[in-house]
Amino acid sequence: TVQVSNQEKFLILYEVDVETEFLKASDAACDVACLMYDTNNPHSFDYCASIYKQHYMDSSIPCMVVASKADLPEVRQLHGMTPAEFCYKHRLPPPLPFSGLSLDSTSKNIYTKLAWAAMFPHLNDSNMSNTFRLKVTLGAAVVTVLGFAIYRAFARQK
Incomplete structure (x- = not known):
């Protein structure tokens, strides 16, 4: 047991x-x-x-x-x-x-x-779908952070 x-x-x-x-x-x-x-x-x-x-x-x-x-x-x-x-x-x-x-x-x-x-x-x-989902999630997070940084940079210039 x-x-x-x-x-x-x-x-x-x-x-x-x-x-x-x-x-x-x-x-x-x-x-x-x-x-x-x-x-x-x-x-x-x-x-x-x-x-x-x-x-x-x-x-x-x-x-x-x-x-x-x-x-x-x-x-x-x-x-x-x-x-x-x-x-x-x-x-x-x-x-x-x-x-x-x-x-x-x-x-x-x-x-x-x-x-x-x-x-x-x-x-x-051990299938690859979990790894793929992790990569997509991390990629989306990076794009979101970069997008926000670019938005703030343009907002400061105005």
């Missing part, structure tokens, strides 16, 4: 074995996808990246990347880019560190973040 908006919610986790393939699209259906890789295994993140690209990149399902075994030294992943670069490129939150050995507040917080993402997927929306 986790607390979300002062309500107790149940987070049901289903682990997909890396040895099994998703047979159909419905196998990847969920409220939130948590892609976990082993920071100590250089081949681990490559699998997460391929699953994301194959099943979640074009979907509306929020995804989170979790870096497990955060208590061990991190090795360079043999994917084309680092997990942080991958997340940035695909507009995902940066990888969250997790260690099963020391369940500190950071590791426990992951469960809450997963529940938030599942309950409020629109807050995790």
Whole structure:
């Protein structure tokens, strides 16, 4: 159980074995996808990246990347880019560190973040329309301020 908006919610986790393939699209259906890789295994993140690209990149399902075994030294992943670069490129939150050995507040917080993402997927929306709206709003504000400044300059000359 986790607390979300002062309500107790149940987070049901289903682990997909890396040895099994998703047979159909419905196998990847969920409220939130948590892609976990082993920071100590250089081949681990490559699998997460391929699953994301194959099943979640074009979907509306929020995804989170979790870096497990955060208590061990991190090795360079043999994917084309680092997990942080991958997340940035695909507009995902940066990888969250997790260690099963020391369940500190950071590791426990992951469960809450997963529940938030599942309950409020629109807050995790990575489509470009939000960016476009922000640019239009900022552009309109700049034009308004410039227009007002020009109006005041002409008003002073009269």
